[in-house]
Amino acid sequence: MRSGQRIAVTAGVCAAVVSVVGFGAYSLLGGDDDEGTANVASTSDSTPSGTPTEEPEPVTDEEVLAASAAFFDAWTLGDTATAAGLTDDPQSARVVLDALAERAGLAGLALEPSAPDGATVPFAVSATVSLDDDEVEPAPWEYTSALEVVRERGTGEAVVAWDPAVIHPALDDDQLIEAGPVDELPPVEVLDVNGDVLTAEDHPSLTPILADLRERYGDASGGTAGGELRIVDAEGETVERLLELAEPAPGQVPTTIDPVLQAAAEESVAARGNASVVAVQPSTGAIQAVANAPADGMNTAFEGSYAPGSTFKIVTASLLIDRGLASANAAHPCPKYFEHGGWRFQNLDEFEIEGGTFADSFAASCNTAFISQAPELADDDLGNQARDVFGLGLTWSIGTTSMDGTVPTQSDAQMAASLIGQGGVRMNPLNMASVSATVQSGVFRQPYLVPPSFDNRALAQAPRGLSGSTAQELRSLMNRTAVNGSAAEALAGLGGDIGGKTGSAEVDGQDLPNAWFTAYRNDLAVAALVPESGHGGTNAGPVVAEVLRARG
Known part of the structure; x- marks a missing residue:
């Protein structure tokens, strides 16, 4: 029995209680000085030490039956206030009984007492438990417990000795019984x-x-x-x-994940330690593979924000072709240097192409061939082309978090740098896989990982598509690059409708540039990023090739 309100039923225990009470009164009324002693002597209701007290009468069999029956009746009827009032700790009992009534979802509660064993009454409990959920069937609940009837101090009435274990033998102080879902979110x-x-x-x-x-x-x-x-x-x-x-x-x-391509993507990035790759189906926009290494790092494939380097020349080339500033087989300048906005730009190893075509410059990834056209363009032309034709910078809804490309409006040298995927241009492998997919199919289809039919969400739509002639020229440029240009070594041995573009993006403070590579083969477009590794064809190209090769 834990309550201080219960009367002890043996003389020895009673004497101990009196002794403690007497000590408490002494402590409250005074200390060890004479005044304190006088106060103790003047207390008229104190019990002198050693004075015998009358032992309370034990509860009778009739009282045990009556008190337990009244408690069982009130509990069964859901009258928690009355049931709690029939115990020696109504406040504590009310909390547990109320919680059981309000949170356990019980129905048809039945209590079946057995013959008392002295003041103890065993009983069986049966009920039906249900949730506020039509998909969960009610279930029967049965167990046994017991209560004890004691005489309440002060009133002398027979009451139930409160203990949470009365309600259920496993219940302890400061605990409640409730029904609810197993988890907050379903698996x-x-x-x-x-x-x-x-x-x-x-x-x-x-x-x-x-x-x-x-x-x-x-x-x-x-x-x-x-x-x-x-x-x-x-x-x-x-x-x-x-x-x-x-x-x-x-x-x-x-999802749209292809397990064969996903396995190839995982293996290809894991072998390089720090890399990301995405595969997209041009005919639908379905994302068929996405992988990052390290696996527990940032989801760079979808959320990364990196300068894409020369892979972005695909977008710039579409702009120049649309404006009549370039054509695959037309002569096009590729000098060693070109100055714009106070910056002097150059090609890798300061190479130049004399008397070459735009196709020659694209395949060799000539920077100055693109930057030389900066004086002919408005500051917002590149951003408009990227958004309106390739969907870059629109808000994509792929089914998970993504960064959807950024091509800010810049001027002078920064605008010129943007033409070769530097300046303020920021992309990730998802964006650049989509660029290749747009070239292959001729139209932007927003990539998605979760089919939009699953949740009826709207996908981003580009205001206009590639013209047929521009799309054809871009495919020829990327095909030449894949067959005998800067992407040829990585894509060697892959046949079919194929195109590719390499990229190496310089970053201040890095010893090596970020390597990029994007390509398509038939109805599969792939892009990869290998940060701080060097040339795109050498480092990112094999990652893309492994995924393309996995399609067979």
């Missing part, structure tokens, strides 16, 4: 394009993406969290599960 399975479950164990670099998809689409995935009856502590943490109402049923979120 969610993320599926590949074949309907098989994607796991972080099989595809480590998908770990943050899978977690985001589960959280983002948990409510729409069709899963159920299941249900249980449990004991919780004061912080709401589960102490013990008493009854399972329903097992969690996982929801499902579809």
